[in-house]
Amino acid sequence: MRKPLYVIGLAILINSCASTKPVKQSSTNTKTNQPTKTATPKTPQPAAAKPTIKSESGYDFYKVNIADASKNDNTISYGSIVSANPNGYKVVKSFFPAVAQNFRQKYIILHYTALDDDKSVTVLTQQSVSSHYLVNSHSDREIYQLVDENKRSYHAGVSSWRNDTSLNDTSIGIEIVNAGYKVDSSGIKIFPEFDNHQIKKVGALVKDIADRYMIPPTNILAHSDIAPTRKQDPGPKFPWKQLYEDYQIGMWYDAPVKDGFLSQTTPENFAMQSGNSEFIYSYQLALKKLGYGLEASGRVDDATKKTIEAFQYHFRPENYDGVMDAESWAILQALNQKYAAK
Numbered sequence: 490m491r492k493p494l495y496v497i498g499l500a501i502l503i504n505s506c507a508s509t510k511p512v513k514q515s516s517t518n519t520k521t522n523q524p525t526k527t528a529t530p531k532t533p534q535p536a537a538a539k540p541t542i543k544s545e546s547g548y549d550f551y552k553v554n555i556a557d558a559s560k561n562d563n564t565i566s567y568g569s570i571v572s573a574n575p576n577g578y579k580v581v582k583s584f585f586p587a588v589a590q591n592f593r594q595k596y597i598i599l600h601y602t603a604l605d606d607d608k609s610v611t612v613l614t615q616q617s618v619s620s621h622y623l624v625n626s627h628s629d630r631e632i633y634q635l636v637d638e639n640k641r642s643y644h645a646g647v648s649s650w651r652n653d654t655s656l657n658d659t660s661i662g663i664e665i666v667n668a669g670y671k672v673d674s675s676g677i678k679i680f681p682e683f684d685n686h687q688i689k690k691v692g693a694l695v696k697d698i699a700d701r702y703m704i705p706p707t708n709i710l711a712h713s714d715i716a717p718t719r720k721q722d723p724g725p726k727f728p729w730k731q732l733y734e735d736y737q738i739g740m741w742y743d744a745p746v747k748d749g750f751l752s753q754t755t756p757e758n759f760a761m762q763s764g765n766s767e768f769i770y771s772y773q774l775a776l777k778k779l780g781y782g783l784e785a786s787g788r789v790d791d792a793t794k795k796t797i798e799a800f801q802y803h804f805r806p807e808n809y810d811g812v813m814d815a816e817s818w819a820i821l822q823a824l825n826q827k828y829a830a831k
């Protein structure tokens with residue numbers, strides 16, 4: 490069997506992929522893809538140097554893999570490589586990993602089930618909703634996987650964040666067993682606490698997923714963030730601040746920056762401006778800039794109230810009355826300053 494060589498598929502590759510640095514291969518295909526010792530340069534070649542090409546049976550080959558692993562380590566990283574198995578043909582896996590690629594998994598969305606453990610498993614495995622992972626209520630070491638990470642699970646529904654919609658396509662969904670809210674006699678939603686062992690499971694799980702797919706803090710979100718008019722989960726008892734501090738997960742504001750914004754106005758001045766349409770318009774725009782799917786109208790409509798409530802569940806959980814008060818406004822500005830949309 491001849492040594493693996495690399496077919497030149499496109500002439501443009503000669504000019505655009507000048508690196509002769511050998512590609513680090515995953516442990517699964519090290520043997521088949523490793524360049525020969527004689528073909529491996531000991532020192533990096535100048536950028537303009539062309540890689541060595543060899544002709545064989547009328548085809549031109551590179552003698553080493555010209556792809557630059559440092560630019561697309563997605564290929565050499567995680568999980569299985571799922572390939573076709575066409576009848577009568579062989580899919581060759583000693584390939585050029587393309588630079589132009591990324592992960593499909595861009596978001597992690599957190600939920601609570603509003604059901605107990607048994608019902609959560611039944612509903613999420615037997616009905617029309619599902620999630621990739623289910624964190625049970627037990628203080629054991631188990632986290633259930635219900636759907637392969639490369640497949641879609643049906644957890645987000647109609648949803649949006651920044652320029653993305655229908656986030657089932659691009660997210661990993663995590664359901665946490667929790668009873669969900671009850672409405673008290675005065676109409677206030679009362680949410681139950683999460684057990685700390687659940688939060689530890691969620692922290693470790695989200696950290697692992699975010700690291701593997703390089704998911705940015707702005708894309709680790711509550712179901713209520715991406716569907717604020719429909720959803721409340723995982724609610725204000727979910728400890729986003731703790732996860733940010735203990736696991737570097739998701740977004741959180743810097744307290745001194747928030748205090749700086751807060752000090753720019755007095756309670757009296759804030760109360761005076763809070764009802765005017767110019768101010769309403771500006772905080773609607775700020776919510777939209779952070780990521781919420783809200784249209785700026787200058788009027789406090791139902792969608793605006795629910796979006797503020799969702800924002801407060803996540804970032805100011807002590808009071809989630811859906812009113813843009815001075816502290817919520819300062820936190821929103823501090824977040825936008827830190828996590829500007831790219």
Ligand SMILES: [Zn+2]
Binds near residue numbers: 599600601644720722
């Ligand atoms: Zn949900």
